Amino acid sequence: MSTLLSSPLKPAHQHRKWSDGALLVVALLALWQMASSLLGAEVLPGPWLTFLKLKSILSDDDFPDNLRVTSVAFALGFAISCIGGVCLGLVLGARRLAGDIVEPILMAFYAIPKITLYPVVLLMFGLGLYAKVTFGVIHGIIPITIFTMNAVRNMRPVFARTARACRLSPVAYARYVLLPAAVPEVLAGLRIGFSLTLLGTLIGEMFASQSGIGHMLMIAMGRNDSQTIMALASLLFIFATVVNLALLKWHQRLVKAP
Template sequence: MRQSLDTILLVLGILAVWQLLNWSAGDIAIASPAATFARAGELLTSATFWPHVWETASALVYALLIAILGGLTVGLALGLHKVSGEVAEPILISLYSLPKITLYPLILLVFGLGMSAKVAFGAIHGIIPVAIFTLGAVRTIAPVYFKTARVLRLSRGQLVSTVVVPAAIPELVSGLRVGFSLTLLGVMIGEMFASQRGLGYLIMNAIGTLDVPTMMAVILILATVAIAISGGLLYLDRRLHHRAS
């Protein structure tokens, strides 16, 4: 009950600040909450809006699959080999801190314009944090589990599927939550700079035509969906960590 009340108060506070900014800067700079919600309703009932949603959703799903599968594979491989993990971890952290936008010209050169570039740019945002979280999750597994696996003479595949993954699930979900947010960010940046379809394209097109209500409405829709998915993953993350403790 208290958490729900805090959420409502937070939303009301954001709306109040939003309205104050509208009164201060004017409609040319930021649309009011009422105008934004009205425009969002128009977009959601427009047949021309949903192909852009599908384009962004498709790119996000492909990028997430690559980031999750690639990150889990790299993280598990490094985590199960102590020396490789110790050598690779600072390299992964350095790559994680690198501004990915600097790689965008290279992405365009390799993949060209269109879906493949957006997927690649989203994947490189998400794969490294997933790998780092997975590596950390494997390291926190109690050594007794590995000793038991050696006694039972489990193969590497059996070790991963029956010992490592179940024991590391809470940390893996944390990595997936961070990976989702960053992958979505990468896809949106890709659509903003080199795409003719998608929600990122709509935002940039609205900025170019000074269509502030449309820009704000697309951002509102995108933020609402992203917060809902991240909130679900956060809830699952907390439940798993609580159960593990």
């Protein structure tokens, strides 16, 4: 009986969800156009002008190479942030004393404006891929570590007792107990780490690179080219939104799973 009642409600709920999303997009575009009309297209280009500029950028011969450079740096930075953050979070969460000592240090480091580390990173890695990856990692790894550590700390104590009773090795304990129990909160950390790693990579390209989308933004800022700035910002916004929605959907499925 409950199945018969819930099945027609699900498509209606899905339809309402899509319609609410469409209304939100239309409202944001309308507000954008209003702000452009008030400030002027030279200060804030409207949606249509931004779309035309983005189309021109995408058809430019140099754009694929810049996109490739940014994609490689971001992919490496995010992969290192994910693996390093999850592993470090599992260790600090399982070792509560170590976590209590390291957590304030991580939070203090995270509060430092990362741009102040630019001279140090530049001296260590120079202009190139490694500097951009480093900027991405120092932005993204700490949130992933904190979320993973808190997920392990909030794990039900019976899991740890069962692992001790089964005499699991530390690696098996992390693989079969800690990580599965922490996955939902780890995904929440990955969503934040994804956005911050992308931000860090772009900052690295703005200050420590001669190519990439961040470098394109830096050139546009120097020329006061508001259309290019808005077009690239819109492209990055769309990319980050799509990936975050995918991660959110995955997170919701894991939370609802029995």
